[in-house]
Amino acid sequence: MSAQRQIEPSAYYVVDLERPDDFDLWRERARALVQCGIAPDRIAWVEPGGSGDLFAGQGRSLPVPEDDTRPVRANRRFVQLAKNAALHSDPQRFALLYRLLWRLQSNPRIMEDKTDDDVRRVEELDKNVRRDSHKMHAFVRFREIEDADGEMHYVAWFEPDHHIVRANAGFFMRRFANIRWSILTPRGTLHWDGETMREGPPAQRSDAPQGDPVEDLWRSYYASIFNPARLKVGSMLSEMPKKYWKNMPEAALIPELIAGAQSREARMVEAGTLEFEDRPETLDAIDKAIHACRKCPIGSLDNRAVMGEGPHDASQGFSGLMIVGEQPGDQEDEAGRPFVGPAGQLLDRHLERAGIDRASVYVTNTVKHFKYVQRGKRRLHQSPTAKEIDTCRWWIESERAIVQPKLILAMGASAARGILGKTVSISKARGEPIALDEGSELWITAHPSYLLRLDGEAAEKQARLFDADLAAVRERLAELAS
Ligand code: URA
Numbered sequence: 001m002s003a004q005r006q007i008e009p010s011a012y013y014v015v016d017l018e019r020p021d022d023f024d025l026w027r028e029r030a031r032a033l034v035q036c037g038i039a040p041d042r043i044a045w046v047e048p049g050g051s052g053d054l055f056a057g058q059g060r061s062l063p064v065p066e067d068d069t070r071p072v073r074a075n076r077r078f079v080q081l082a083k084n085a086a087l088h089s090d091p092q093r094f095a096l097l098y099r100l101l102w103r104l105q106s107n108p109r110i111m112e113d114k115t116d117d118d119v120r121r122v123e124e125l126d127k128n129v130r131r132d133s134h135k136m137h138a139f140v141r142f143r144e145i146e147d148a149d150g151e152m153h154y155v156a157w158f159e160p161d162h163h164i165v166r167a168n169a170g171f172f173m174r175r176f177a178n179i180r181w182s183i184l185t186p187r188g189t190l191h192w193d194g195e196t197m198r199e200g201p202p203a204q205r206s207d208a209p210q211g212d213p214v215e216d217l218w219r220s221y222y223a224s225i226f227n228p229a230r231l232k233v234g235s236m237l238s239e240m241p242k243k244y245w246k247n248m249p250e251a252a253l254i255p256e257l258i259a260g261a262q263s264r265e266a267r268m269v270e271a272g273t274l275e276f277e278d279r280p281e282t283l284d285a286i287d288k289a290i291h292a293c294r295k296c297p298i299g300s301l302d303n304r305a306v307m308g309e310g311p312h313d314a315s316q317g318f319s320g321l322m323i324v325g326e327q328p329g330d331q332e333d334e335a336g337r338p339f340v341g342p343a344g345q346l347l348d349r350h351l352e353r354a355g356i357d358r359a360s361v362y363v364t365n366t367v368k369h370f371k372y373v374q375r376g377k378r379r380l381h382q383s384p385t386a387k388e389i390d391t392c393r394w395w396i397e398s399e400r401a402i403v404q405p406k407l408i409l410a411m412g413a414s415a416a417r418g419i420l421g422k423t424v425s426i427s428k429a430r431g432e433p434i435a436l437d438e439g440s441e442l443w444i445t446a447h448p449s450y451l452l453r454l455d456g457e458a459a460e461k462q463a464r465l466f467d468a469d470l471a472a473v474r475e476r477l478a479e480l481a482s
Helices: 023-035 051-055 076-085 093-106 117-139 166-175 214-225 233-239 249-271 283-292 330-335 342-354 386-403 413-420 448-453 456-481
Strands: 013-016 043-046 142-146 152-157 181-185 188-192 197-200 321-325 361-365 372-375 378-381 407-411 441-445
Touching (some): 023 093, 043 093, 076 117, 093 117, 166 197, 386 413
Parallel strands (some): 407 441
Antiparallel strands (some): 188 197
16 A cells, blocks of 8 residues: 555545455456556555545546457466455455456466465465365354244354455355354354345354354264364364364364274274265365265265366366266266266267367266166166255365366256255256356256157257257356456
């Protein structure tokens, strides 16, 4: 801010952001300012309540670019990092993002320069914000209260370090879709009534209820998921800073659980029931975890977990598309790779026809193990139940959090449920994007196995519809990329 203070008010532009997490408005204004050639040191970015508030409403009116001005360049890596960095509490974040965007215009490869101070700082902000979100997912604890109408309502108190509350609303909506809950924080509040999400003003600790019977529920839940095999006391304390302990009923259990950890671990290894309670932070960690997963009966059949595969980063040629199927089939189970059998081969042909390079796509399944019934030597595919899909959603959500696809194509009803957490009709949902949180969107189409089961006119019709869906996805990806 000091650089801006030294110039005359008439020489700088003040951009008033409406909210401290307003990435979209920042992006819109930043594009126009870059197009008009306004250098970073002539702009003050002002967020409500921020230290630059004294600039609010001052400065020159913002310039508008000519219609034929060259579009602004911003590569995927920059946009990915910028979306998170914009949620950081650092008051300089919007200025930093603008400076990087400005520099990207003359140096499109700047994001690859790991020694550049601006690039390093934006990476650090992104990391801090992801960590804060991870903590919110892990440490929010609801207390049960009865409201004026005698209905149960679950209320949690959480203190985030950054402006992450709105960005994480979708996570809690999906996880606790069927109960009424509120999350109160000093940075704003979220209220879910089972159908709609409302946002409210910041709250105070005293607005949230203190201990009540639901704590017993959390205590026994935590004790049951506590994984002694993963116990590292030092890292546990750094992962779960004391700041959060007062909100966490299970914290009182920790000494006892540590004491019993070794014998429980031995029993779990024996019983083959190792559990994973933290969201994995890498694809490798998910791969390892799904092999040990026995949260539903499918994992106990004679099969192996099949992990998603493909690029997930621009430097690996990732197009931003994640394709999700139902579950591995017989051949996928044998090969340990998704979509290599007949359905996969049909998918490959249609992708090629649509001009989508499979090598640029992250391909995965909503259920990680092959569900079948044995008939003689043959293993016949069985559809997973809604409960099994919902149990397995933990893994696809973990993959999504790491891969961060711009666009997800869910093939078939199981895949759609795996992403949305509810059942939708393919014929009604196909062809139109469904906005997901974190700025990505979902497209739904039929499963290629369905096409394989048809013949004659019905097969031709469905193949045409499938091609049309893939073509729409390809077009939309190109739009999103530009
Ligand atoms: N069907 C799927 O849904 N996934 C695969 O990997 C193979 C067949």
